[in-house]
Amino acid sequence: MNPLRRLSRVGLAFLLVVLAGTLGYAVLGFGLLDALYQTVTTITTVGFREVHPLTPMGQVFTMVLILVGAGTVFYMFGVMLEALIEGHLRHHLERRRMNRQIGRMRGHIIVCGWGRVGRATAQYLRSLGNTVVVIDRDPERLRDIDFPNILGDVTDDNVLDAAGIEHAQSLIAALDSDADNVYVTLSSRALRADLVIIARARTEGSKSKLLRAGANRAVNPQLIGGRRMAAFALQPNVAEFLDVVMHEDTLEYRIEEIVIGADSRLVGRSLTDTALRRTTGALLLALRTSDGQFFANPTDETALHSGSILIVLGTPAQLDAVRTQAVG
Template sequence: MIKLFRSKIYLALFLMSFVLTFGVLGYRFISDYDWIDAFYMTIITVTTVGFSEVRPLDTESKIFTVFLIISSVFIFAFAISVVTEYILSRNSLQLLKKKKVKNKISKLSNHVIVCGFGRNGQQSSERLTAYKKPFVVIEKDKEVIERFENDLLFVEGDANDDDVLHEAGIAKAQFLITALPDDAANLFVVLSARQMNKDLFIISRASLATSQKKLVLAGANKVIMPDKIGGDHMASLVVMPDLITFMDKLSIEGEHTTNLEEVAIEDFADQVECNSLRDLDLRRKTGCTIIGYIAPDGTYIINPEADLRLQPKSKVIVLGRPEQIRKLNEMFHIV
């Protein structure tokens, strides 16, 4: 549809240019005006402003003027209608797009809200997309939204605005990632989000170490400092490069790479008797290896023993290649 409007606009511009050129040449050679007077006569004729002629017109010039007026009226009317149609249709398309996005967001639950689509926000969105986790991005830069709106769900506005958070479905959201560049802005988002959803798991970005404690007090469950993580990562590559490179590959999606997954014990409970890790026997069934256990109280156990007793509401950390993870998910119907 946009291509059709574009072709019509090009046609209208061509016809208007043709009429102006035709008028100038006609007055120059039929009425014997100089170029300035010919251009002046053409403009006052096609715009029908009613100014007087430069000098009285002869019969041929009058006939030419009548023809120029009639043709210009139709052509300029066509051009105005094309521009008006394009503007109205563009507004209608934008309204339809926003309504469609709003309907999609209203159907989401247990989704993620990403506040800010800068470097950290984009990186978060890429990882969420890779793991097929539904999410909504809040961004106030209209140009950024127009660039990515065909691939992602956006809510245009300031994340500090409660109405914008509500539009992003914060009441039904499970996680919120606030990745705004300003710590104060992130602090306000955390405060607002915590008031609107007490059960929300909030992850906030921080630039300054002094902001970390404030964000936690405001209600953030986790505070991430990208600069600190980046510095630690670079230093670790110097001290133990192979180990860090291997750890990086654990989180990379690919055909021949490894992957990590966390699975709730409840996902196994209805299908197998799982009193201990040995009962799960995931290594033989799927090829995946259990490398960690998270107790209900949040205690982490690395490389747990096979006889470890499993508790309700606990989780296991599973290591495997993507195809092994897929086999695990399919076998136990894990979403």
């Protein structure tokens, strides 16, 4: 049994012995405080004299209390020492502190599965300044991890709750099997209808199942990796530019998507009217309408509507300028 569980049980046994001893001495005629004092000095074997003279019945009761109580105390000290030596108390306190930290998180991203895909995803998200919580059922995988984490079966709703799914921005299902990813997607979608869910698909056939289960996107890392390798072979400069812009932390330019809000000053106006390109200096690569249609390199006459998504290339300052106009 876990030493912490043993410690809690033996602590309960110690309290019961103290209670029984106090009640026993009270029955023998001791006052409540005297009865408690006599019980504690007896089971801890400190050797003080009796508070009141004992009758033969009291002597028999005291001998039984010594045998039971002293054994309980010594066993409790042994379990405490074992827990301290093996680090269980330290681990338990660290886990409680981490759980409180996760409970205070808002807008974080949950990564399910600490394999190669989950590890690469979490590290990239953190490099962009995002807060990440990792879930995995293998304690060895989480032994030296430097992310807030939950040890448990991710298909359990209680584990998802512990990871703060109620306040999460999105969830990434990167487990080893498609069946587990489908199950996690179903559970997560049931808990949060508005959660953004990105699921890993090991085969092309499983992508449709994951989408039907509620995933916003189903991604096949092997397929994407193969296509990127082919792109580097055929168009190395284009592929490297996109790779650097999307993933290089030190590059000044970034590509981001910015949603036009309902109260934005851009709503109902064309790109010419807004002078978005001229006032911000950002390059508008594409526009996606609220019904999912893409328009690459939109013309100046293109009208902007609430819920449309701008795909913009620019420096952080330029992107902030676009975001300011898009929000309100």
